[in-house]
Amino acid sequence: MTRDGAQTWVATMWKPGASAHVIGLLATDHKLSSASGINAKGQVVGASGPDEEHAEAFIWSEAEGMRGPGFLADAAPRSHGTAINASGQVAGSSSTHRPSLTHAVLWDQAGAITDLGALSDRPNRFRSGAYALDDAGRVVGVSMTN
Numbered sequence: 001m002t003r004d005g006a007q008t009w010v011a012t013m014w015k016p017g018a019s020a021h022v023i024g025l026l027a028t029d030h031k032l033s034s035a036s037g038i039n040a041k042g043q044v045v046g047a048s049g050p051d052e053e054h055a056e057a058f059i060w061s062e063a064e065g066m067r068g069p070g071f072l073a074d075a076a077p078r079s080h081g082t083a084i085n086a087s088g089q090v091a092g093s094s095s096t097h098r099p100s101l102t103h104a105v106l107w108d109q110a111g112a113i114t115d116l117g118a119l120s121d122r123p124n125r126f127r128s129g130a131y132a133l134d135d136a137g138r139v140v141g142v143s144m145t146n
Contacts (some may be wrong), residue, residue, distance in 0.1 A: 003042070007097055007115045008025075008031050008032065009031075009032040009033070009034065009062070010022050010023065010024060010025060010032070010033050011023035011024065011033040011034055011035035011044065011058075011140070012035065012045050012047070013035065013038070013042075013044060017033075021134050023035055023044055023046075023060050023066065024048075024060075024066055025048050026038060026048035026049075026056055026066055026067075026068055027048070029050050030048045030049050030050055031049075031050055031051065032048070032049060032050075032051070032052070032055075033046060033047065033048035033049075033058070034046045034048075035060075036048060036067040036081065036082045036083070037081065037083040037084045037090075038081070038084065039084045039085060039086055039088075040086060041061070041070070041086070041088075042061060042062060042082050043059060043060065043061045043083070043088060044058075044059070044060045044061070045057065045058065045059050045081030045082065045083065045084045045090050045092070046080070046081055047052075047079070047080040047081065048066070048068075049086060050060040053075070053078070054078060055078060055079070056068045056077060056078070056079055057070075057079040057080050057081035057090070057092050057094070057107070058081060059081060059084070059088075059090060059107075064076050064141045067111075068088075069081070069090065069107040069111045069113065069135055070107075070111060070113055071094050071095060071113070072094040072095065072097075072103060072105060072113060072115055073094075073095060073096055073097045076094040077095065078094070078102070079092060079093065079094035079095065079105070080092050080093050080094075082129075082130060082131050082132070083130070083131065083133050084133075085133050085134060085135045085137070087109060087137075088108075088109040088137065089106060089107065089108055089109065089133060089137055090106070090131040091104070091105070091106055091130035091132060091139045091141070092104075092105055092107070092129075092130055093128070093130060093133070093141075094115075094117075095114065096106070101127055102127055102128070102129060103115050103116060103117060103118055103128050103129075104116040104117070104118070104128040104129050104130035104139065104143070105130065105142045106130065106133070106137070106139055109126055116128065116130060116139060116142055117143075118143045118144060119137040119144065119145045119146075120143070120144050120145050120146050127144045128141060128142060128143035128144070129141045129143075
């Protein structure tokens with residue numbers, strides 16, 4: 001798929017016995033998207049952006065289309081959804097008030113975001129990310145330590 005002559009990577013879903021389905025891009029100026037999680041309801045999460053450094057988490061379903069659940073800090077908008085459970089909670093990461101630092105986060109079904117924090121309290125090592133969650137809302141991932 002191309003846009004303005006440039007290569008575009010888009011989040012895609014493959015269903016058994018069916019052809020590939022393009023999930024799409026969150027905004028018209030976005031040039032890439034990637035899907036990283038799906039639940040049994042077919043809800044998909046990932047990220048979409050004009051480039052990898054400015055990607056925004058998305059949640060997609062056939063019924064509702066694609067929406068962005070937001071960021072921890074609007075001044076540093078960067079986030080990524082990595083997993084979604086049966087109730088629609090999404091685990092991932094979001095930039096904090098400092099654009100180079102990210103935290104593991106959990107978005108609830110209404111889109112409210114919870115900062116899950118990090119193990120380190122050192123300013124230049126305050127990073128974490130969530131990779132998976134279960135149906136009870138328990139989240140696993142990684143965090144930098146002192």
